[in-house]
Amino acid sequence: MFADRARLAALLDDEARLFSELHPESERLWRAAYPHLAEGVPMLWMLKWPGGWPIHVASASGAHITDVDGIDYVDLCLGDTGAMSGHAMPASVAALTAQLGRGSTFMLPTADAATASRLLAERFGVPRWQFTLSATDANRHVLRYARAVTGRPKVLVIDHCYHGTVDEAYATLDADGAVVPRRGNIGPPVPLDATTVVVPFNDVPALERALRTIEVAAVLIEPALTNIGIVLPDDGWHDALRDLCDETGTLLVIDETHTLCAGPGGMTARDGLRPDAVVVGKTIAGGVPAGAWGMSTAFADLVHTFLDPEGEGMEDIDVGGVGGTLAANALSMAGIAATLGEVLTPEVFPGMIDRATEWTSGVQGVLDEFRMPWQVTQLGCRGEYSFRPTAPHDGREAAEADDFELQQFLHLFALNRGVLMTPFHNMALMSPATTSADVDRHTTMFRDAVVALVG
Numbered sequence: 001m002f003a004d005r006a007r008l009a010a011l012l013d014d015e016a017r018l019f020s021e022l023h024p025e026s027e028r029l030w031r032a033a034y035p036h037l038a039e040g041v042p043m044l045w046m047l048k049w050p051g052g053w054p055i056h057v058a059s060a061s062g063a064h065i066t067d068v069d070g071i072d073y074v075d076l077c078l079g080d081t082g083a084m085s086g087h088a089m090p091a092s093v094a095a096l097t098a099q100l101g102r103g104s105t106f107m108l109p110t111a112d113a114a115t116a117s118r119l120l121a122e123r124f125g126v127p128r129w130q131f132t133l134s135a136t137d138a139n140r141h142v143l144r145y146a147r148a149v150t151g152r153p154k155v156l157v158i159d160h161c162y163h164g165t166v167d168e169a170y171a172t173l174d175a176d177g178a179v180v181p182r183r184g185n186i187g188p189p190v191p192l193d194a195t196t197v198v199v200p201f202n203d204v205p206a207l208e209r210a211l212r213t214i215e216v217a218a219v220l221i222e223p224a225l226t227n228i229g230i231v232l233p234d235d236g237w238h239d240a241l242r243d244l245c246d247e248t249g250t251l252l253v254i255d256e257t258h259t260l261c262a263g264p265g266g267m268t269a270r271d272g273l274r275p276d277a278v279v280v281g282k283t284i285a286g287g288v289p290a291g292a293w294g295m296s297t298a299f300a301d302l303v304h305t306f307l308d309p310e311g312e313g314m315e316d317i318d319v320g321g322v323g324g325t326l327a328a329n330a331l332s333m334a335g336i337a338a339t340l341g342e343v344l345t346p347e348v349f350p351g352m353i354d355r356a357t358e359w360t361s362g363v364q365g366v367l368d369e370f371r372m373p374w375q376v377t378q379l380g381c382r383g384e385y386s387f388r389p390t391a392p393h394d395g396r397e398a399a400e401a402d403d404f405e406l407q408q409f410l411h412l413f414a415l416n417r418g419v420l421m422t423p424f425h426n427m428a429l430m431s432p433a434t435t436s437a438d439v440d441r442h443t444t445m446f447r448d449a450v451v452a453l454v455g
Contacts, residue, residue, distance in 0.1 A: 117294075134289060152216060255279040387401045
């Protein structure tokens, strides 16, 4: 946390004035959009970008974005993982362009679907895959199937987790340990304690109590928390979770959408985890909307038996609540096959992780130089700092360290100096195109920001 709030407020005002001077064309476009775009933006959460309005993008390539005012940015946000493969990478662009010329959606498979599923199976170790337009939808689908095959009503999630806009995951624990809607949850359809069990991260006794009720169909986890700041698992936590799921007949679903940063097969492959299902999305199609979920053979067999118990052809398969007319479209499949096969390959991850190590070292050097009571954590090619002296052990510790005003200053300071950070937290992500010079640009900017803060 930062104690001198008057100084912080003054610094924010200075950066806001500088932002206004630097981005007149973005302001013009934002104001022109107001009559037909709510708040002038296509998604309301875009208002969370610091400054008086969001910058408007003119073009992007590799690890850089150029805005409509002609400013070049090192992009360490990368679409909050959606562009982790890099912007407009040639192999992805070529495959997507070629498929557009042949048609984009048919409600029928193309050869790329088999290629995409094979690549995912090889990376994550679960053999049977299905496709959606987002990881959110993939999570929704797999949870419906989990409830169907187990006959159990509830889902277990981790406090302060993030699984897209899945209703069951928009839950948290209040001060008394009761399951309640997460702050900001818009119009929850039912009381969250009717659908969801919530436990803290790294709390094995809480897992034991919850799963031994035998009412939980599936545990849905990120293998490390990422959207509240990076929170790493304790040694043995994943093993204990797997053992408890086996003991209680609960399905284990691992959402690798953000933790794909750990390696080609995410933390599942890197750490030898044994999920019943894996969910992934965002970056896998090179920027085209796509999500996927894979099942173990045992889970897939249960789903098959549930859908076609009499062997009569799955009569109701199109009306079961897991549809999607545009899901698995030919364009998405071409994007996945090219991106996983030619761009975000196993060979590029060591370099991406090296860049993240350089970024983490640069941040730590600044924290040490100025004795800042903050910490920095790395997970593969992702790094993040938080406003506390030690790494958080669970989501609540991470949340309690948040300081929105301080975060806005740091993000705006970076933006005004040509560095994009994720607007929701202090995260930096490396793509195959990110260079050491890009990382150095952040380190220099971060040091200047801390100098401004400490005076």
